[in-house]
Amino acid sequence: MNKENYFAPMLTADQVNSRVIEPLKKPGKAFYFMIALFIGFILIGTICLGKQIFQGLGVAGMNNPVAWGIYLTNFVFWVGIAHSGTLISAILYLFRSRWRTSVNRIAEAMTVFAVMMAGLFPLIHVGRIWFAYWLFPYPNARTLWVNFRSPLNWDVFAVSTYITVSSLFFIVGMIPDMAVLRDRFKGMRSKIYGFFAMGWRGTHKQWHHYETAYLLFAALATPLVISVHSIVSWDFAMSILPGWHSTIFAPYFVSGAIFSGCAMVITILYPLRKIFHLEDLVTEKHFTRLAQIMLLTSLIVTYSYLTEFFVAWYSNNIFEQESFYNRAFGYYGVYFFIMFICNSILPLSIFVKKIRTNVKILFFISIFVNIGMWLERFVIIITSLSRDFDPYAWGNYAPTYIEWGIFLGSIGGFLLLFFFFTKFAPVVAISEVKGQIHHDIQGGDHA
Amino acid sequence: MHNSTNRIKAVFSNYKKFINALKSIAKIQYQDLEVFSPMPLHDVEKILPQRPSGVRWFTFVGGIIGLAIGFGLPIYTVLQWPLITGGKPVVTIQAFIIIAFELLILFGAIFTLLGLLFHARLPRQNLSNYDGRFSENSFGMIIKAGDDEVAGITELLQEADDLVVDKLEMLSGEVNL
Numbered sequence: 001m002n003k004e005n006y007f008a009p010m011l012t013a014d015q016v017n018s019r020v021i022e023p024l025k026k027p028g029k030a031f032y033f034m035i036a037l038f039i040g041f042i043l044i045g046t047i048c049l050g051k052q053i054f055q056g057l058g059v060a061g062m063n064n065p066v067a068w069g070i071y072l073t074n075f076v077f078w079v080g081i082a083h084s085g086t087l088i089s090a091i092l093y094l095f096r097s098r099w100r101t102s103v104n105r106i107a108e109a110m111t112v113f114a115v116m117m118a119g120l121f122p123l124i125h126v127g128r129i130w131f132a133y134w135l136f137p138y139p140n141a142r143t144l145w146v147n148f149r150s151p152l153n154w155d156v157f158a159v160s161t162y163i164t165v166s167s168l169f170f171i172v173g174m175i176p177d178m179a180v181l182r183d184r185f186k187g188m189r190s191k192i193y194g195f196f197a198m199g200w201r202g203t204h205k206q207w208h209h210y211e212t213a214y215l216l217f218a219a220l221a222t223p224l225v226i227s228v229h230s231i232v233s234w235d236f237a238m239s240i241l242p243g244w245h246s247t248i249f250a251p252y253f254v255s256g257a258i259f260s261g262c263a264m265v266i267t268i269l270y271p272l273r274k275i276f277h278l279e280d281l282v283t284e285k286h287f288t289r290l291a292q293i294m295l296l297t298s299l300i301v302t303y304s305y306l307t308e309f310f311v312a313w314y315s316n317n318i319f320e321q322e323s324f325y326n327r328a329f330g331y332y333g334v335y336f337f338i339m340f341i342c343n344s345i346l347p348l349s350i351f352v353k354k355i356r357t358n359v360k361i362l363f364f365i366s367i368f369v370n371i372g373m374w375l376e377r378f379v380i381i382i383t384s385l386s387r388d389f390d391p392y393a394w395g396n397y398a399p400t401y402i403e404w405g406i407f408l409g410s411i412g413g414f415l416l417l418f419f420f421f422t423k424f425a426p427v428v429a430i431s432e433v434k435g436q437i438h439h440d441i442q443g444g445d446h447a
Numbered sequence: 448m449h450n451s452t453n454r455i456k457a458v459f460s461n462y463k464k465f466i467n468a469l470k471s472i473a474k475i476q477y478q479d480l481e482v483f484s485p486m487p488l489h490d491v492e493k494i495l496p497q498r499p500s501g502v503r504w505f506t507f508v509g510g511i512i513g514l515a516i517g518f519g520l521p522i523y524t525v526l527q528w529p530l531i532t533g534g535k536p537v538v539t540i541q542a543f544i545i546i547a548f549e550l551l552i553l554f555g556a557i558f559t560l561l562g563l564l565f566h567a568r569l570p571r572q573n574l575s576n577y578d579g580r581f582s583e584n585s586f587g588m589i590i591k592a593g594d595d596e597v598a599g600i601t602e603l604l605q606e607a608d609d610l611v612v613d614k615l616e617m618l619s620g621e622v623n624l
Contacts, residue, residue: 139527145524146524148520148521148525148542149539157546160553161549161552165556168560183580199573199574202484203481204482204483206567207484207488209500209566210487216502216506434485442490
């Protein structure tokens with residue numbers, strides 16, 4: 001096991017409480033300003049959505065042949081962001097990675113909020129949002145049920161399972177920390193934290209069952225996270241459209257999701273660490289580790305990009321070949337190249353140790369990766385649809401301000417939820433960090 | 448004769464002393480012993496071994512239920528309207544595996560939560576013997592003892608390995624008539 005110390009030297013368990021609880025105190029002016037800004041974003045999104053609901057889906061840019069526009073791009077983007085949380089909290093837990101303890105709470109919160117945003121987009125996309133319950137299996141008047149053979153229906157099950165399980169994981173993971181807050185605060189706040197702590201006392205029996213439950217949650221969440229994005233990729237891969245109909249989509253999407261998720265963790269962690277003075281708990285080493293996962297997944301994603309082109313060429317199928325030629329050099333070619341630079345070229349710099357250990361540079365790289373990964377979904381969805389088999393059915397698509405507005409609204413919603421989370425819940429898993437420090441000091445073997 | 452039951456609470460800030468005290472208490476086999484800590488402690492697990500947690504059975508049962516529903520629901524519903532489309536069989540197990548897989552995870556996770564709540568006795572209202580320091584950086588134990596045992600335990604707590612207990616409290620326990 002790697003015995004490297006991930007925290008600042010001399011950090012004691014006593015300090016962990018105060019470090020984590022400090023951000024929960026009364027917020028400053030900047031906080032309210034940001035809240036107002038995000039509510040503004042949400043208002044813009046809501047107004048755009050309202051216009052779409054009252055006037056119809058025609059206000060969005062989608063039309064034949066591009067019937068899946070940036071709503072679906074956003075859906076895949078947010079689901080992708082959601083994947084790193086479970087990666088960091090569940091998969092790295094199973095691998096006993098010691099560095100996860102400082103960042104897992106933030107990543108889990110990100111997961112829950114990102115899935116919430118993702119879940120909205122299929123509903124917005126279908127237009128008549130008030131019929132959204134049709135997606136769920138129930139017998140209608142003619143005892144007709146949903147089509148369980150449809151990948152879109154698999155998606156309903158996958159995403160709703162994911163939102164439930166990741167929320168449970170998030171809430172259960174916070175039980176001991178809520179008890180810490182219950183004991184530190186007085187009055188109303190203590191009562192509210194006490195409600196979420198559910199009367200946690202930290203007895204050895206409770207810890208025993210808690211650890212087992214946490215392990216089982218991690219064991220369930222790990223295959224889940226891989227299945228969810230595989231199923232999202234099958235929304236595309238199950239069709240016969242050139243550019244979508246591909247067997248490598250599942251691993252390609254899963255690694256892309258983890259790639260974008262780690263980038264989003266860095267993007268959020270960097271300012272958060274500065275604002276809340278968490279430098280002792282979240283050190284450069286954590287960023288380096290995240291960057292290394294980013295680099296690995298970036299290489300997998302790049303390999304997938306190249307494989308797609310190779311397979312198109314090697315298949316000798318003119319539709320495949322034309323589809324991929326068009327992806328790189330067609331109407332949307334510029335987005336493909338921006339995507340390729342952001343996702344494949346730029347992350348290569350992480351190989352350089354000076355860059356890997358420089359938090360500021362990593363922050364900038366992560367922003368480009370976020371943009372690149374959004375563009376990846378845009379490129380896959382829109383270029384494939386816009387150039388079908390039949391040249392007569394070709395057509396271009398551009399998102400309207402309604403679609404951009406709703407996207408902005410979802411960013412606002414995500415960040416607002418995240419800001420509230422940082423004010424009301426511990427941003428670092430207190431008991432896990434304490435356990436880590438305890439074992440580092442006592443030299444206990446906890447494998 | 449009244450045989451009243453007392454509870455002795457000891458709070459430690461030093462981990463080594465806490466473990467030493469726990470070892471000596473555990474030697475005389477106290478069943479009614481509760482140990483408190485702000486983080487899971489594997490030393491405590493060694494001193495007070497417990498059977499593997501029953502939470503895993505909840506997970507298992509939940510998973511089985513989810514799997515059954517995941518196959519049962521789609522098979523039942525397609526048989527309600529057995530229309531052949533695309534020349535494919537009506538009961539398409541390959542497609543239903545995905546539904547079954549997702550529901551296995553969903554029910555497994557929900558049952559894990561129920562198992563945790565059941566076994567860890569949560570949620571609970573009564574925190575009367577609890578000490579806020581147990582969630583900070585202190586370790587503690589509450590030992591249930593009869594009238595005749597109190598003196599012995601107190602002595603043991605104080606003497607074990609030159610131990611200084613930060614706080615030793617007698618908590619009035621339930622009185623068994």
